[in-house]
Structure formats: structure tokens, C-alpha cells
Amino acid sequence: MRVRRLDPGIPLPTRVHPGDAGVDLCSTIDLELPAGRRQLVGTGIAIALPVGTVGLIHPRSGLAARAGLSIVNTPGTIDAGYRGEIKVCLINLDPTETIHISRGDRIAQLLVQRVELPGFVEVDELDDTSRGTGGYGSSGGHAILGDPQVG
Ligand SMILES: O=c1ccn([C@H]2C[C@H](O)[C@@H](COP(=O)(O)OP(=O)(O)OP(=O)(O)O)O2)c(=O)[nH]1
Ligand SMILES: [Mg+2]
Numbered sequence: 001m002r003v004r005r006l007d008p009g010i011p012l013p014t015r016v017h018p019g020d021a022g023v024d025l026c027s028t029i030d031l032e033l034p035a036g037r038r039q040l041v042g043t044g045i046a047i048a049l050p051v052g053t054v055g056l057i058h059p060r061s062g063l064a065a066r067a068g069l070s071i072v073n074t075p076g077t078i079d080a081g082y083r084g085e086i087k088v089c090l091i092n093l094d095p096t097e098t099i100h101i102s103r104g105d106r107i108a109q110l111l112v113q114r115v116e117l118p119g120f121v122e123v124d125e126l127d128d129t130s131r132g133t134g135g136y137g138s139s140g141g142h143a144i145l146g147d148p149q150v151g
Contacts, residue, residue, distance in 0.1 A: 001112070006085050007044030009103075013110060022058060022109030025086060031101040038072050038091040041107060049080040054115040057088055057108050068094030071108060078110070086110070 003012060013023035025043040033039060049055050055078030063069040072089040088108045092099045101107060131138075 001050075002048040004046045005044060006046055007042070010044035011104070013045060014106075022060075022111050024060070024106035025057070025088065025108045025110055027088075027101050027103060027105050027107045029101075030103050031090075033069075033090060033092040033099045033101065035092055035094050035096050035098065038089060041088050041090050041101075043086045043088060043108070046083055046085055047078070047110075048083065049078065049112065051080045052114060052117065053080060053112050054078065055086070056111045056113060057086070058111060060106065060109055063107070064093075067097070067099050068092060069099050069107070075111070 005012065007028050010026050010028055013025055015023045025045065028042040028044040031039060031041060047055065057071060057074070057076030057078065059070045059074055070091050070093050072091045076088065078086060090101075090107060
């Protein structure tokens with residue numbers, strides 16, 4: 001995969017272990033992210049994905065579990081033709097604590113996947129299926145909102 005470093009001080013995307021699906025991306029900035037706030041953060045890299053693939057930007061589970069750091073539009077979509085800097089819209093989901101990020105910290109991970117590129121043909125009817133138009137919990141088994149002891 002061809003990759004450009006737009007910020008020479010930032011390491012290339014790294015696959016920490018051979019076979020890892022995600023390659024980690026780093027922040028180009030120091031950042032204080034208060035509880036509930038979001039910010040678009042540069043990663044200092046640009047890539048040339050092959051047509052027929054997509055880059056998906058996922059959060060890192062450790063930061064999510066330890067600090068509540070996530071990504072607003074997870075997974076972010078990197079189109080094959082995109083040549084700009086990959087950016088990450090970080091959000092602090094912790095209810096009270098500020099998250100401190102330093103330049104060079106690994107803040108997200110990039111996955112590259114094959115993707116279908118179908119054309120769309122308008123029709124009057126779609127074929128019947130067992131699910132039909134049922135969705136949004138139609139099969140049951142949802143969690144109950146509120147306190148189950150009350151009422
Ligand atoms: O987390 C992300 C998501 C997107 N992008 C870049 C690459 C992607 O190819 C482009 C457009 O993304 P998307 O299609 O999700 O955003 P949009 O709001 O639809 O913008 P556009 O009108 O440019 O497609 O922005 C990122 O750098 N990081
Ligand atoms: Mg778009």
C-alpha cells in the first residue's frame with residue numbers, strides 16, 4: 001500500500017503484531033478532550049487504497065475501555081480515491097474525566113477491506129423474504145429500559 005507521510009515526525013502506520021487486522025494511526029497534535037467533547041484530529045498520513053477496497057477507521061478498544069475514547073463516525077470510511085490526510089473525529093464518552101492525548105499517541109486503527117461497488121437498478125417490487133419489512137427489534141430480545149424493579 002502506498003503511503004505518504006504528510007508530517008515527517010509521525011511514524012508510518014504500524015501493524016503491532018503480524019496478522020493484526022488493524023494498523024494503528026497516530027495523533028499529530030497534543031490534545032485535551034474534556035468529557036463529552038469531540039475534535040477532528042490529523043494522523044499525518046495519506047494513502048492510495050486500491051479500487052475495490054475501503055479503509056475503515058475504528059477506535060482502539062484499550063482506550064475505549066480505559067478512558068472512554070471513541071470516534072463519532074465509527075467506523076470512518078476512507079474512499080479508495082481519497083488522497084488527503086486521514087483524520088479521526090475523536091470523542092470523549094467519559095461522563096466526567098478529560099482525556100489527554102500527546103502527539104504520536106496511537107489513537108485509532110485503519111482496517112482495509114474488499115468492498116462491492118454495485119450499480120443500482122430501480123424496480124417496482126423486491127423479492128419476498130422471511131424477514132420482509134420487519135426490523136428494529138421485530139425479532140424481540142431487547143434490553144428493558146429503566147429500572148426493572150420499579151412498576
Ligand atoms: O474518519 C474519516 C472519514 C472520512 N475521511 C475522509 C476520507 C473519505 O474518503 C472522505 C469522505 O468521507 P465521507 O464520505 O464519510 O464523508 P462525507 O461527509 O460524505 O464527505 P464527502 O462529501 O467528501 O464524501 O473523508 C477521513 O479522513 N476520516
Ligand atoms: Mg461521502
